[in-house]
Amino acid sequence: MKYFSEQIKINKGDNGDNTCIHFEFNGHFTQQASEESTRIWCAELESNPAKKYNFIWDCTHMTGFEPGARREWYNGLSTHKASISKVTVIANHIIIRAAAKVMLSFFGIPAEINRS
Numbered sequence: 001m002k003y004f005s006e007q008i009k010i011n012k013g014d015n016g017d018n019t020c021i022h023f024e025f026n027g028h029f030t031q032q033a034s035e036e037s038t039r040i041w042c043a044e045l046e047s048n049p050a051k052k053y054n055f056i057w058d059c060t061h062m063t064g065f066e067p068g069a070r071r072e073w074y075n076g077l078s079t080h081k082a083s084i085s086k087v088t089v090i091a092n093h094i095i096i097r098a099a100a101k102v103m104l105s106f107f108g109i110p111a112e113i114n115r116s
Helices: 031-047 067-083 094-107
Strands: 002-004 008-015 018-029 053-065 084-090 111-114
Touching: 002 031, 008 031, 018 031, 031 053, 031 067, 053 067, 053 094, 067 084, 067 094, 084 094, 094 111
Parallel strands: 018 053, 053 084, 084 111
Antiparallel strands: 002 008, 008 018
16 A cells, blocks of 8 residues: 655555554645545545554655644544554654644553654
8 A cells, every 4th residue: 555645655565564654744634634634544444444654754754734624634543553563753843742742642542642
């Protein structure tokens, strides 16, 4: 699975028992970009319901996000939280780290939050 747009790049990698999906955000994340990319990663999880995934959200180059973009990710996480083993968040902006921490805590998804 690969997806590339101006605002987000998504790559999947398999390493034995672990499947990792790496998300690289760029600039201001819009609702439209969120809708398109959420469809992609949700389809991956739906096609492999027995598999567990580790996510890496690289927000190093993210400058912010629209409320609608966050809402789309909430919907995807809500539907697929049982398929996500862990999310590693990489971000310099404290607001982005805090928003990710709150979102993941809400769904009970284990998280590691780091600065770039």
